[in-house]
Amino acid sequence: MANEKVVLAYSGGLDTSVIVKWLQEKYGYEIVAVTADVGQGDTELEGLEEKAIKTGASEIYVEDIREELVTDYIFPMVQSGAVYEGKYLLGTAIARPVIGKKLVEIAEKVGATVVAHGATGKGNDQVRFEFAIKALNPHLKIIAPWREWDFKSRSDCIDYACQKNIPIPVTAEKPYSIDRNLWHISFEGGILEDPAREPDKDMFRLTCDPQDAPGEPETLSISFDQGLPYALNGQKYEPLELVLELNRIGGRHGIGRIDLVENRLLGMKSRGIYETPGGTILSFAHRELEQYTLDRETYHYKETVALKYAELIYYGLWFTPLREALDGFIRTTQQTVTGTIDMKLYKGNIVVKGRTSPYTLYNPDMATFEEDDLFDQKDAQGFINLYGLPLTIRGLMNKKKAMSPQEVAKS
Ligand code: ARG
Numbered sequence: 089m090a091n092e093k094v095v096l097a098y099s100g101g102l103d104t105s106v107i108v109k110w111l112q113e114k115y116g117y118e119i120v121a122v123t124a125d126v127g128q129g130d131t132e133l134e135g136l137e138e139k140a141i142k143t144g145a146s147e148i149y150v151e152d153i154r155e156e157l158v159t160d161y162i163f164p165m166v167q168s169g170a171v172y173e174g175k176y177l178l179g180t181a182i183a184r185p186v187i188g189k190k191l192v193e194i195a196e197k198v199g200a201t202v203v204a205h206g207a208t209g210k211g212n213d214q215v216r217f218e219f220a221i222k223a224l225n226p227h228l229k230i231i232a233p234w235r236e237w238d239f240k241s242r243s244d245c246i247d248y249a250c251q252k253n254i255p256i257p258v259t260a261e262k263p264y265s266i267d268r269n270l271w272h273i274s275f276e277g278g279i280l281e282d283p284a285r286e287p288d289k290d291m292f293r294l295t296c297d298p299q300d301a302p303g304e305p306e307t308l309s310i311s312f313d314q315g316l317p318y319a320l321n322g323q324k325y326e327p328l329e330l331v332l333e334l335n336r337i338g339g340r341h342g343i344g345r346i347d348l349v350e351n352r353l354l355g356m357k358s359r360g361i362y363e364t365p366g367g368t369i370l371s372f373a374h375r376e377l378e379q380y381t382l383d384r385e386t387y388h389y390k391e392t393v394a395l396k397y398a399e400l401i402y403y404g405l406w407f408t409p410l411r412e413a414l415d416g417f418i419r420t421t422q423q424t425v426t427g428t429i430d431m432k433l434y435k436g437n438i439v440v441k442g443r444t445s446p447y448t449l450y451n452p453d454m455a456t457f458e459e460d461d462l463f464d465q466k467d468a469q470g471f472i473n474l475y476g477l478p479l480t481i482r483g484l485m486n487k488k489k490a491m492s493p494q495e496v497a498k499s
Pocket residue numbers: 178180181212213265266267274276360
């Protein structure tokens with residue numbers, strides 16, 4: 089097996105450092121580390137090259153995929169309106185397919201036959217990575233050390249690292265599992281496993297406590313063109329910069345904190361805490377604009393599509409015919425989702441201030457309680473008679489049944 093190459097999804101943390109050594113020992117592979125820059129921040133990316141080589145990798149690729157993540161994954165998700173179980177804006181889930189895609193691309197480039205990742209055997213992320221890999225190159229073999237080795241915990245990993253002289257990252261032990269990217273940060277496990285327990289105040293990283301947010305509201309406007317945001321307060325932004333700026337704005341008003349007990353794909357419930365400041369504002373504004381511009385039937389139908397789209401993302405089913413087909417529907421609906429939403433941000437809340445759109449279907453002449461000449465109130469009577477006909481028919485039947493047979497015969 090010597091000289092066979094494996095591409096490893098590498099973060100530089102304890103687990104993936106141990107995995108480098110373990111893969112070498114167990115399989116004799118040459119390790120190509122791959123780190124996707126999805127906006128996890130400089131502290132996580134700093135010194136990765138050196139670390140990877142010292143740990144035993146033969147080379148490392150650090151790929152900046154932030155723009156691709158925003159443009160090809162996050163914005164379509166926002167347009168779809170996907171929210172998992174009413175709360176989760178899918179920050180971890182949406183990044184997995186594009187990371188999987190990069191792993192496949194690099195595997196093909198360096199001639200690797202195997203892809204390995206450090207996701208555990210209980211979580212959603214293993215499924216998402218592997219679905220992406222299978223969809224894009226089913227010939228690649230997949231290794232998930234957490235499902236194979238005998239280490240049970242972090243301390244088992246540390247023991248192994250010490251035994252094998254693996255330079256372990258000097259970061260302090262984190263009391264929970266954290267996943268961060270440009271869209272969100274998630275916290276799970278450790279002390280959060282008790283759903284009755286409120287998270288510590290100092291856990292949060294992207295948002296301030298709403299209680300400590302400014303006492304004055306901040307106004308903000310977001311402009312969209314065909315469902316795609318392109319300006320904040322009238323100033324144009326590239327997609328990535330727009331999201332980063334919204335994170336800063338939302339963060340200082342304590343917007344986008346969520347605490348959720350969710351259903352994982354593998355069947356168990358788990359408790360997660362999320363911070364998605366910019367995403368929360370963007371999703372809010374996009375929905376407002378849709379409510380202003382889409383016709384009733386399309387909007388209602390789109391709400392059911394959003395539920396399915398959220399499941400597809402959560403379950404890792406991004407590279408599927410159904411997701412592509414739903415994208416076709418969503419793209420069509422976005423043709424008139426153009427305009428601007430004005431909001432006020434205040435202590436964790438977003439309040440809509442105003443909306444403008446050249447395509448709105450809101451017609452003040454129609455909605456007014458004053459007299460108008462477009463709508464003849466007399467028409468409403470016929471509408472009610474016909475649309476309510478089934479109710480009338482059933483009501484008649486019920487009345488008849490309540491009568492005695494003699495009364496029915498007479499009636
Ligand atoms: N429960 C969330 C999800 O499945 C977050 C997962 C966080 N992943 C992690 N490796 N910490 O999308």
